Amino acid sequence: MDFTFTEEQQAAAEAARGVFAGVVPDAVPSPALTAGAVADDFDRALWAKLADADLLGLLSAPEYGGAGLDAIALCLVLREAARVLARVPLLESSAALAAVQTFGGEELKSALLARAGRGEVVLTVAASGRTGHDPAELAVTARQEGDAWVLDGVQTAVPWAHNADFVVVPAHTAADRTLLALVPRTHTGVELAEQISTTGERLGELRLDGVRIADRDVIDAGGAWEWLRDLLTTGTCALALGLGERVLRMTSEYTSKREQFGFPVATFQAVAVQAADRYIDLRAMEATLWQAAWRSGSGAQGALPASGDVAVAKIWASEGVRRVVQTAQHLHGGFGADVEYPLHRYHAWAKHLELSLGPAAAHEETLGDLLAAHPLG
Numbered sequence: 001m002d003f004t005f006t007e008e009q010q011a012a013a014e015a016a017r018g019v020f021a022g023v024v025p026d027a028v029p030s031p032a033l034t035a036g037a038v039a040d041d042f043d044r045a046l047w048a049k050l051a052d053a054d055l056l057g058l059l060s061a062p063e064y065g066g067a068g069l070d071a072i073a074l075c076l077v078l079r080e081a082a083r084v085l086a087r088v089p090l091l092e093s094s095a096a097l098a099a100v101q102t103f104g105g106e107e108l109k110s111a112l113l114a115r116a117g118r119g120e121v122v123l124t125v126a127a128s129g130r131t132g133h134d135p136a137e138l139a140v141t142a143r144q145e146g147d148a149w150v151l152d153g154v155q156t157a158v159p160w161a162h163n164a165d166f167v168v169v170p171a172h173t174a175a176d177r178t179l180l181a182l183v184p185r186t187h188t189g190v191e192l193a194e195q196i197s198t199t200g201e202r203l204g205e206l207r208l209d210g211v212r213i214a215d216r217d218v219i220d221a222g223g224a225w226e227w228l229r230d231l232l233t234t235g236t237c238a239l240a241l242g243l244g245e246r247v248l249r250m251t252s253e254y255t256s257k258r259e260q261f262g263f264p265v266a267t268f269q270a271v272a273v274q275a276a277d278r279y280i281d282l283r284a285m286e287a288t289l290w291q292a293a294w295r296s297g298s299g300a301q302g303a304l305p306a307s308g309d310v311a312v313a314k315i316w317a318s319e320g321v322r323r324v325v326q327t328a329q330h331l332h333g334g335f336g337a338d339v340e341y342p343l344h345r346y347h348a349w350a351k352h353l354e355l356s357l358g359p360a361a362a363h364e365e366t367l368g369d370l371l372a373a374h375p376l377g
Helices: 007-020 044-052 071-083 090-103 106-117 224-257 269-298 306-337 343-355 360-373
Strands: 123-125 140-145 148-159 166-172 178-184 190-196 202-214
Touching: 007 044, 007 071, 071 090, 071 224, 071 269, 090 106, 090 123, 090 166, 090 178, 090 224, 123 148, 148 166, 148 178, 166 202, 166 224, 178 202, 178 224, 224 269, 224 306, 224 343, 269 306, 306 343, 306 360
Parallel strands: 123 166, 140 166
Antiparallel strands: 140 148, 148 202, 166 178, 190 202
16 A cells, blocks of 8 residues: 555645644633533634634635645645644635535535635534434435425434534435435524533434525535445544544653653553553554545545445544554553543543444444445355
């Protein structure tokens, strides 16, 4: 495998490092000490900096003010974002824009892509279904009435729902098709209830009761939802990788300074072996991530559909990031639980990423179904 990134991809990562250089993970109240949400909104100042650095339209075409890059470039930027726990809807908005770019009509693209790339419009995606375990596309029904679609149903745990301008909602029709509807946050028939993530961020339970969406704001192309879900899942793997890498570095720095019996604990064999195991986890997470991002972005053929590579990446991301933060907590001792030290935040974010878009077991089931349907010769 050749993991060499293009100059454009490396430039995007370098720009992201510059933007995130001043971000402090402890900039908001600790989720361990806050009864409700840690903040009412995402980091708008950081969002503006991302817009100024042209990082909000990475996947949009140049004619819409975007960079015209691919999923690998987006994952490189997300990796940097997770290292500092950046509180922005970068994954959700970027993935939603990519779906509009790839499957939307010209009127919808003209209305959204350039404005969103400038940070003027924020999008998110309802991808958890009614309970977080059932398919998201089955949680909402859609029926056509004239030149509009009418939506009914519930989507739970929608990230940044209280602050985004539009929520991309998958919905199924009586003909068993899945479409994507761009639902305004404030719209007749739309109701949001507050939910709180393990990270302390506000999620939204989105309730739709007879919500009418104009046909121009609905994407009815076959495979659009599956494509968007795979991109979201791949981006979640990139966030898990960036977070895990930062946590392992924190652990290395701490165990190199912490002494017992006159020696740094990092020199003890038991500590070194555990850290080495977690390094192997991260390298496996990285290899499977880039494979999934490459398949998703290039359309390259393989023994299994691209969703198989995405499932493998998410299995490693979910299991790997959990093991990394658990080992970090163990090697930090009581210091790792100190709310004045950022490790507990990384642990909370890791749990959220582990379960987002399905835990490892769900993707193992998906992979099993794909292997059954596409026997490897």
